[in-house]
Amino acid sequence: xxxxxxxxxxxxxxxxxxxxxxxxxxxxxxxxxxxxxxxxxxxxxxxxxxxxxxxxxxxxxxxxxxxxxxxxxxxxxxxxxxxxxxxxxxxxxxxxxxxxxxxxxxxxxxxxxxxxxxxxxxxxxxxxxxxxxxxxxxxxxxxxxxxxxxxxxxxxxxxxxxxxxxxxxxxxxxxxxxxxxxxxxxxxxxxxxxxxxxxxxxxxxxxxxxxxxxxxxxxxxxxxxxxxxxxxxxxxxxxxxxxxxxxxxxxxxxxxxxxxxxxxxxxxxxxxxxxxxxxxxxxxxxxxxxxxxxxxxxxxxxxxxxxxxxxxxxxxxxxxxxxxxxxxxxxxxxxxxxxxxxxxxxxxxxxxxxxxxxxxxxxxxxxxxxxxxxxxxxxxxxxxxxxxxxxxxxxxxxxxxxxxxxxxxxxxxxxxxxxxxx
RNA sequence: GUGGGUGUAGCUCAGUUGGUUAGAGCGGAUGGCUGUGGCCCAUCAGGUCGCGGGUUCGAGCCCCGUCACUCACCCCA
Numbered sequence: 001x002x003x004x005x006x007x008x009x010x011x012x013x014x015x016x017x018x019x020x021x022x023x024x025x026x027x028x029x030x031x032x033x034x035x036x037x038x039x040x041x042x043x044x045x046x047x048x049x050x051x052x053x054x055x056x057x058x059x060x061x062x063x064x065x066x067x068x069x070x071x072x073x074x075x076x077x078x079x080x081x082x083x084x085x086x087x088x089x090x091x092x093x094x095x096x097x098x099x100x101x102x103x104x105x106x107x108x109x110x111x112x113x114x115x116x117x118x119x120x121x122x123x124x125x126x127x128x129x130x131x132x133x134x135x136x137x138x139x140x141x142x143x144x145x146x147x148x149x150x151x152x153x154x155x156x157x158x159x160x161x162x163x164x165x166x167x168x169x170x171x172x173x174x175x176x177x178x179x180x181x182x183x184x185x186x187x188x189x190x191x192x193x194x195x196x197x198x199x200x201x202x203x204x205x206x207x208x209x210x211x212x213x214x215x216x217x218x219x220x221x222x223x224x225x226x227x228x229x230x231x232x233x234x235x236x237x238x239x240x241x242x243x244x245x246x247x248x249x250x251x252x253x254x255x256x257x258x259x260x261x262x263x264x265x266x267x268x269x270x271x272x273x274x275x276x277x278x279x280x281x282x283x284x285x286x287x288x289x290x291x292x293x294x295x296x297x298x299x300x301x302x303x304x305x306x307x308x309x310x311x312x313x314x315x316x317x318x319x320x321x322x323x324x325x326x327x328x329x330x331x332x333x334x335x336x337x338x339x340x341x342x343x344x345x346x347x348x349x350x351x352x353x354x355x356x357x358x359x360x361x362x363x364x365x366x367x368x369x370x371x372x373x374x375x376x377x378x379x380x381x382x383x384x385x386x387x388x389x390x391x392x393x394x395x396x397x398x399x400x401x402x403x404x405x406x407x408x409x410x411x412x413x414x415x416x417x418x419x420x421x422x
Numbered sequence: 423g424u425g426g427g428u429g430u431a432g433c434u435c436a437g438u439u440g441g442u443u444a445g446a447g448c449g450g451a452u453g454g455c456u457g458u459g460g461c462c463c464a465u466c467a468g469g470u471c472g473c474g475g476g477u478u479c480g481a482g483c484c485c486c487g488u489c490a491c492u493c494a495c496c497c498c499a
Contacts, residue, residue, distance in 0.1 A: 061497050061498080065423080111499080115498080116495090116496090118494065119492085127499060211496090259497065276493080283498075308499075310499090335457090363452095372459065396459090398460085
């Protein structure tokens with residue numbers, strides 16, 4: 001409510017039980033990705049700025065206006081990672097990736113972009129992604145996409161639409177650019193300001209423009225696939241065939257180019273209805289990235305999925321992790337003098353693997369019972385002067401209301417026998 | 423960065439054409455005779471009406487600014 005206690009715009013506090021949904025996404029990621037030979041990699045949350053500028057391309061929106069960049073005390077320019085791939089490639093180069101070596105890693109964690117927040121868009125958001133480097137082959141792309149679709153299925157996100165396109169090999173790009181410029185040359189004057197700039201800076205991106213004034217010319221533009229050389233076309237065709245072989249439905253999206261410059265060949269996106277205007281839940285493609293300080297480009301294919309959006313998709317499908325009771329057992333201490341005995345009792349039971357909360361103030365028994373009920377405790381253990389004198393506690397099963405005196409020596413097994421899972 | 427919507431109790435929201443002590447539901451605390459939860463009843467706590475100016479005899483209601491949230495554009499996860 002108060003401005004001072006509000007988290008910074010575009011960031012948020014994630015409380016239980018929502019955290020349980022996050023844990024479920026993370027657990028499934030580790031489970032599914034390991035089936036494909038991927039291992040987890042944790043890279044720093046910030047990198048030297050040029051790691052991103054060089055990898056993503058300095059004409060991209062991310063680099064131009066969305067990065068959180070700052071100087072450290074030594075005057076180095078550092079940047080909070082706006083995506084995961086660049087850092088992963090830097091780590092690959094740092095660890096010494098041998099020629100011909102193949103590596104598969106996955107990651108998950110926060111990313112940062114200084115954009116205006118909206119539905120499904122935060123300044124700190126979270127991605128789970130995977131990268132397979134060292135092989136440039138259509139089957140590698142197919143497997144990467146297959147793994148992503150497998151993951152979506154595993155977390156219950158059905159109904160996603162896979163969009164596919166190709167950007168071809170680097171050698172073809174100049175030819176494509178020339179063809180696109182030729183097409184747009186006569187129309188560019190009547191197009192939007194961004195497109196006029198893109199025309200000289202990065203023609204490809206014109207295809208991405210959503211401005212209605214530009215649509216007519218964009219729709220008339222030649223399709224990417226038709227402008228590419230034979231080898232690029234063959235690669236793309238092989239990817240499509242591979243997906244068909246696995247029964248993975250996909251739709252060719254001729255104008256899908258994606259926002260980052262490092263992509264070559266295959267690019268893809270998975271969209272999902274019912275998320276609001278930001279309907280992409282995952283995206284990726286094949287890339288060739290030369291990290292600063294390294295002479296060879298690293299070839300790979302990867303994807304990233306937005307965890308917030310996966311959660312939104314799941315919610316729109318009615319999937320929700322149920323709230324879990326805060327505790328199984330509540331120790332009610334009758335009177336302040338009994339509190340320490342109650343705390344000791346709780347401590348003992350926890351060593352037996354039982355979830356216990358103990359009264360700390362010795363309020364009225366009524367108040368304690370209300371608390372126990374609210375916490376969802378299945379069992380309440382009452383500890384008063386009477387019980388202490390006899391070496392027992394009064395155990396009450398909340399669902400039935402029945403209660404009995406239980407000797408301390410038998411307490412752990414008595415409780416365990418009455419817990420949900422035994 | 424641009425535009426729209428919103429901002430009243432911990433939460434969800436009422437609040438009449440500006441009018442005096444700002445309300446409800448939920449939640450919370452306590453109690454309903456000796457040491458017992460849920461249902462019910464009662465009492466209590468809790469609000470600088472986002473913040474700052476202005477208009478007015480008088481502002482939660484009107485005006486301006488500002489901050490925040492939210493949605494959309496741009497772009498993407």
